[in-house]
Amino acid sequence: MGSYLPILAEVRRKADTLLPLEASILSAGLELGEFHGYSLARAIQEREAARRLTAHGTLYKALGRMETAGLLVSRWESADGAAAEGRPRRRLYEVTAAGAGALAAWTAASADAAVATARGVALGGAA
Amino acid sequence: MIALVLAIARGWLRIYTRGTPAAVRDARRAEIECDLWEQRHEQQSRDQRVIATALDVLGRVVRGVPSDLSWRVQHRERRGVARRLRGGVVAARRYGWTVFPALVDVIYVTGAARMGTPSFVDTPEQLAMAVGAAAILWGMLLLWRGTAPAAGAWLVCLGAAAPVLLIARGAPLSLLWAVLAMGSATRRSDALRAQRRRVAC
Numbered sequence: 001m002g003s004y005l006p007i008l009a010e011v012r013r014k015a016d017t018l019l020p021l022e023a024s025i026l027s028a029g030l031e032l033g034e035f036h037g038y039s040l041a042r043a044i045q046e047r048e049a050a051r052r053l054t055a056h057g058t059l060y061k062a063l064g065r066m067e068t069a070g071l072l073v074s075r076w077e078s079a080d081g082a083a084a085e086g087r088p089r090r091r092l093y094e095v096t097a098a099g100a101g102a103l104a105a106w107t108a109a110s111a112d113a114a115v116a117t118a119r120g121v122a123l124g125g126a127a
Numbered sequence: 128m129i130a131l132v133l134a135i136a137r138g139w140l141r142i143y144t145r146g147t148p149a150a151v152r153d154a155r156r157a158e159i160e161c162d163l164w165e166q167r168h169e170q171q172s173r174d175q176r177v178i179a180t181a182l183d184v185l186g187r188v189v190r191g192v193p194s195d196l197s198w199r200v201q202h203r204e205r206r207g208v209a210r211r212l213r214g215g216v217v218a219a220r221r222y223g224w225t226v227f228p229a230l231v232d233v234i235y236v237t238g239a240a241r242m243g244t245p246s247f248v249d250t251p252e253q254l255a256m257a258v259g260a261a262a263i264l265w266g267m268l269l270l271w272r273g274t275a276p277a278a279g280a281w282l283v284c285l286g287a288a289a290p291v292l293l294i295a296r297g298a299p300l301s302l303l304w305a306v307l308a309m310g311s312a313t314r315r316s317d318a319l320r321a322q323r324r325r326v327a328c
Binding site: 036037038039041042052053054055056057058059060061064076087088089090091 | 136154155157158159160161162164165166168169183186187188189190191192193194195197198
């Protein structure tokens with residue numbers, strides 16, 4: 001069954017759509033420029049006024065998935081730089097042009113959906 | 128408190144990344160180690176409450192467990208059924224012969240030590256079982272090393288047989304185990320000798 005789970009996940013999800021977390025990552029990432037996992041979790045928390053930081057598993061799984069999809073690129077910073085500051089090496093991510101495009105498309109689609117919902121509510125109210 | 132939570136986070140990280148390809152595993156571990164360090168460092172530099180940070184880290188670990196498990200399912204090293212079966216067959220061929228001699232040895236050692244104290248066991252029989260157990264162990268060692276297969280098989284057979292002659296009246300199953308142990312030892316000895324002949328040719 002486990003072998004089929006990724007396939008099922010692909011079936012469940014439409015192509016070219018973003019999950020809310022992925023949209024949050026892209027918009028926070030575009031603001032940050034180059035970012036690492038923890039700075040991104042902190043930025044998402046502040047942007048969305050959330051009480052808690054995104055869970056490790058959820059965040060890093062989404063980052064991996066988005067990198068595979070070409071929405072993000074990543075690189076490991078040099079060991080020397082990290083050692084000079086006395087901290088572990090960071091994996092630095094950046095939103096790609098494809099990622100920015102996907103976010104723009106998702107934002108437009110969300111706006112359209114919101115307008116359609118508002119229209120539906122208004123029509124329902126008039127009837 | 129924070130040290131304990133960080134240890135839990137690292138322990139869980141090691142558990143769910145085990146058995147995944149080395150490059151993927153090391154990257155995941157390094158990335159989450161870095162995250163833990165950053166959060167701990169931020170708590171120290173901003174002088175935040177330790178308990179709040181500890182609970183936050185613990186919450187992040189616990190809430191992330193379903194995603195961690197799903198990540199593992201995606202990345203674990205897949206071993207096909209055929210490969211696993213092949214491994215099982217190889218292991219059974221290599222170590223299968225030890226099962227019955229080891230079982231008989233355990234029975235004799237248990238009897239010799241009066242563990243379970245069956246009513247028919249008395250001192251001469253205990254002595255026979257102790258000698259038999261030692262002979263079986265010695266024979267298994269010779270068969271394991273492959274240095275003297277014939278001697279090894281004889282030792283296992285004699286070790287298994289001697290106490291059975293004494294105790295067979297009260298423990299019929301011992302006879303069966305002893306016969307199976309003898310069969311395993313002689314088969315192992317035959318296989319080793321055939322292998323030597325092949326090498327010599």
